[in-house]
Amino acid sequence: MGENRLIRERYRLIELIGRGGMGEVWRAQDEALGRKVAVKCLKPRNTSSDPAHTRAMEMRFRREARVAASLQHRGITVVHDFGEDDGVLYLVMELLDGRNLLQLLDDGQRIPLPVPDLMDIAEQVSAALAYTHAQGVVHRDLKPANIIRVPEGTVKICDFGIARLGHDIGFTSRLTGTGVAMGTPHYMSPEQIAGGEIDHRSDLYSFGCVLYELATGAPPFDLDDAWAVLVRHRDAAPEPPRQRRPELSEPLERLILDLLAKEPDDRPQDASVIGKRLAAIQATAERDGELPYWARGMTIGAEAVGRRPSRPDAEAASITGAWFNAAWAARPRHTLDPELLAVLASRHNAALSLGRLGRWAEAVEVHRAVTLAREEALGPEHPETLASRYELGFALSRLGQAQQALNEYEQVVAARTRVLGADHPQTLAARQETAFALGRLGRHEDAHRVYTDVLAARERTMGPEHPDTLRCRHNLAFNLGRLGRLQESYETAREVAAARSRVLGASHPDTLVTRFEVAYALGQLGRWEDALAEYRDVAAARTASLGPDHPDTLAARYEVGICLGRLGRSEEALKLYRELAAVRARTQGAEHAETLRARHGLGVNLGRLGRWREALAEARHVCEIRARVLGADHPDTLVSGREVAVALGWLGCWDEALGAYRTVAEGRERVLGANHPDTLTSRNDEAHCLEQLGRGAEAVELYRRVAAIRREYAS
Structure with a gap:
C-alpha cells in the first residue's frame, strides 16, 4: 500500500496511522463525499503466506466488517463501507481523532x-x-x-x-x-x-x-x-x-x-x-459526605452563573454549580492554561455521564458552567465551546425545556455555519436538533422546513442510506404526521424502515423505532388491523433483543392495546393492560407515569365493556395519583378527570359529572387557553351534561359559544 493510492476509485490514502498483525490503517479522503475517513486494509496475499493463515485473516477481516457495520451506538466506531480492490480487502470507518x-x-x-x-x-x-x-x-x-x-x-x-x-x-x-x-x-x-x-x-x-x-x-x-x-x-x-x-x-x-x-x-x-x-x-x-468525582472543585454563588467571584471561597462547594477558583478568576481573558482546559474537559465528560444516568437537571448546570468557562478561555466559536453549548441544548431538551434548548442550538448552528460551513456534519447535527426542538414547541411547519433542508444536505454529502440521513428522514416522517399529512408520513416512515432494515438489520433498535412510527401512521389513517400487526411485530422483536420487561418492549405492547380497543376487542385489551400495569409497577414503581398510563387504558376498556363502576373506581384512583405526582393541571391528570366524568355520566350521576367536566374545562383553559380545541371539547362535554340535567337554555348558550369560537378560528 502507498500514499495517494485510490481505493475503489473513491478513497484516497493520505497517511499511514497504524499497522498491526492484520494490516494497516490509513487516514484517507472519501472523494465522493468530501470527508476524512479511516481505511483499514488487510495485508495483500503473497505466495509465501500460509494458505490457512491467510484464509483465517480474511475470515476475521470480513467478520469485523459484518459485525461492526451492524452496530449503531455512540460508543461503537461507525463503519461506512467494505469491499475488495485489486486483491486488497478494505474497511472504511469514521476517523477518530483521539x-x-x-x-x-x-x-x-x-x-x-x-x-x-x-x-x-x-x-x-x-x-x-x-x-x-x-x-x-x-x-x-x-x-x-x-x-x-x-x-x-x-x-x-x-x-x-x-x-x-x-x-x-x-x-x-x-x-x-x-x-x-x-x-x-x-x-x-x-x-x-x-x-x-x-x-x-x-x-x-x-x-x-x-x-x-x-x-x-x-x-x-x-x-x-x-x-x-x-x-x-x-x-x-x-x-x-x-x-x-x-x-x-x-x-x-x-x-x-x-x-x-x-x-x-x-x-x-x-x-x-x-x-x-x-x-x-x-x-x-x-x-458518605464526599462530593461526587465529577463535582470536586465546583463552587456556588457568583461562580455558578459564570461571574467572577470577588473573593475565593474554598468552602463553597456544590454538586450542581460551576467552578471558578480564585486563580482562574484572576487570569486575563483568553489566557490558555493546559491544566485548566484539561479540567474543563473532565467537567464536560462528567456532565455527559450525568446525562447517561438520567440526571438531566444536574447535567444542565454542569454543561452551562463549562460552556461559560470555555467561552471565556477559548472564545465563543471554538469547537470545544460549541460542543459544550450543543450538549447543554441536548440536556435542556431532555428536561422538556424546548425553548431554551432551541436558543442554544441556534447559537451553535450560526457559529458552526460560519466556522465549518453549512454542510459540515456537526452543523447539520445541530440544525437537526433545532428542528426537533421546534417540533416540541408545536412549530411543525418551521420544523418541516429545517428537516427538509438538512435531509437534502445529508443526502448530498453522506448518501441516501447513511445512518444520519435515515435518522433525519425518520424525524421528517414523524413531523409530517404532526402536520396532518398522514399518508406522506406513512410512506416516508415505511421507506426509512426498509432502508434501515437493509443497512442495520431487521431487529436493530433504529429499524424498530421506525416500524413503530409506521404503525402509528397506520393507526392515524384508520388502518387499525395493519397497525396492530406492525406493533405486534415490533413488540416481538424487542422482546427477543431487549427482554419482555424493557420499557421499549412495554411501549410497543401498550400500543397493541390501543389497537385492540379501537377494533372493539376490549376483553383482549383489558387483559393486556392488566399485565402491563403489573409489570410497570414491578419494574418502575406504582406511581410511575407509564404505570398510570397502563392503568388508564385498563379503565377505558372496563368502560367499553360496560363495567362502569369498576371503570369509575380505576379512573378516580389514577386521577388522584396523577394530581399528587404530576399536578392538578397536568394534561394526563385532566385526561383522567375526563374519564371520571364519562363514567359518572354512564352511571346517571349527571350532577357529579357536570362538576368533573367543569374542573377539566377550567384546567385546560388555564393551561391551554380558552380557545384551544381540547378546551372547547371539554366545554361541549359540559353542555351535554347541562342538557342531560334538563338545563337546555344553558346548554344551548354554551354550544353556541363553542361553535362561534370554532368558526372564528376556522376562517
Whole structure:
C-alpha cells in the first residue's frame, strides 16, 4: 500500500496511522463525499503466506466488517463501507481523532488514570457493551488499545476483528487449524484461554482487566512470558487493586475483582449491571459526605452563573454549580492554561455521564458552567465551546425545556455555519436538533422546513442510506404526521424502515423505532388491523433483543392495546393492560407515569365493556395519583378527570359529572387557553351534561359559544 493510492476509485490514502498483525490503517479522503475517513486494509496475499493463515485473516477481516457495520451506538466506531480492490480487502470507518486507553496511561509509563477519568470511561464502556451484547455480539478482544477516547470525551470501542455474533458462537468458539491467537493474553478470560464455549461474560472479564490496568497502571498479571500470563489468568487470584493504589474505594475494588472471577457465573451477569453498580458507587460516596468525582472543585454563588467571584471561597462547594477558583478568576481573558482546559474537559465528560444516568437537571448546570468557562478561555466559536453549548441544548431538551434548548442550538448552528460551513456534519447535527426542538414547541411547519433542508444536505454529502440521513428522514416522517399529512408520513416512515432494515438489520433498535412510527401512521389513517400487526411485530422483536420487561418492549405492547380497543376487542385489551400495569409497577414503581398510563387504558376498556363502576373506581384512583405526582393541571391528570366524568355520566350521576367536566374545562383553559380545541371539547362535554340535567337554555348558550369560537378560528 502507498500514499495517494485510490481505493475503489473513491478513497484516497493520505497517511499511514497504524499497522498491526492484520494490516494497516490509513487516514484517507472519501472523494465522493468530501470527508476524512479511516481505511483499514488487510495485508495483500503473497505466495509465501500460509494458505490457512491467510484464509483465517480474511475470515476475521470480513467478520469485523459484518459485525461492526451492524452496530449503531455512540460508543461503537461507525463503519461506512467494505469491499475488495485489486486483491486488497478494505474497511472504511469514521476517523477518530483521539487516543486509545493504552496511550492515556501516560504513553506506557504505567501511571494510572485519575479516578474521575476511570469512572467516566467505565460508565461509557459498560453502556457500549450492554448495547453490543443486547445485539448478540461478543467482542472477544477487549483491551485498552481497542478503546479510544476522542477529545470531547466520548469513548468508543473499535476493532471487532474476532467478534462473533451470538448465533455463531453456538457452533464453535474459535477458528481451528490456523494458529491465530483469539485474543490478547493480558486480557483473555479463563474460558477463552481454555478454548471452550464463551459468551458475553468473557467480555466482562476482559473489561475487568482493562479497569484493573486503568486503576493501577498495570494489568492484573503483568508478566513478559505470554504462557505464564495465561496460566495466571486460569489459576491465580489477582492482587487486590487497593494494595497497589490505596485511595481506590472498596466498592470499586470489589467491582473489579468480581469482574475477574474465574467462573463466568460468579461475575456480574451483564454490562447493564456494571453500569448500575458504578452509579451505586457514586451514590455511596455522596451519602458518605464526599462530593461526587465529577463535582470536586465546583463552587456556588457568583461562580455558578459564570461571574467572577470577588473573593475565593474554598468552602463553597456544590454538586450542581460551576467552578471558578480564585486563580482562574484572576487570569486575563483568553489566557490558555493546559491544566485548566484539561479540567474543563473532565467537567464536560462528567456532565455527559450525568446525562447517561438520567440526571438531566444536574447535567444542565454542569454543561452551562463549562460552556461559560470555555467561552471565556477559548472564545465563543471554538469547537470545544460549541460542543459544550450543543450538549447543554441536548440536556435542556431532555428536561422538556424546548425553548431554551432551541436558543442554544441556534447559537451553535450560526457559529458552526460560519466556522465549518453549512454542510459540515456537526452543523447539520445541530440544525437537526433545532428542528426537533421546534417540533416540541408545536412549530411543525418551521420544523418541516429545517428537516427538509438538512435531509437534502445529508443526502448530498453522506448518501441516501447513511445512518444520519435515515435518522433525519425518520424525524421528517414523524413531523409530517404532526402536520396532518398522514399518508406522506406513512410512506416516508415505511421507506426509512426498509432502508434501515437493509443497512442495520431487521431487529436493530433504529429499524424498530421506525416500524413503530409506521404503525402509528397506520393507526392515524384508520388502518387499525395493519397497525396492530406492525406493533405486534415490533413488540416481538424487542422482546427477543431487549427482554419482555424493557420499557421499549412495554411501549410497543401498550400500543397493541390501543389497537385492540379501537377494533372493539376490549376483553383482549383489558387483559393486556392488566399485565402491563403489573409489570410497570414491578419494574418502575406504582406511581410511575407509564404505570398510570397502563392503568388508564385498563379503565377505558372496563368502560367499553360496560363495567362502569369498576371503570369509575380505576379512573378516580389514577386521577388522584396523577394530581399528587404530576399536578392538578397536568394534561394526563385532566385526561383522567375526563374519564371520571364519562363514567359518572354512564352511571346517571349527571350532577357529579357536570362538576368533573367543569374542573377539566377550567384546567385546560388555564393551561391551554380558552380557545384551544381540547378546551372547547371539554366545554361541549359540559353542555351535554347541562342538557342531560334538563338545563337546555344553558346548554344551548354554551354550544353556541363553542361553535362561534370554532368558526372564528376556522376562517
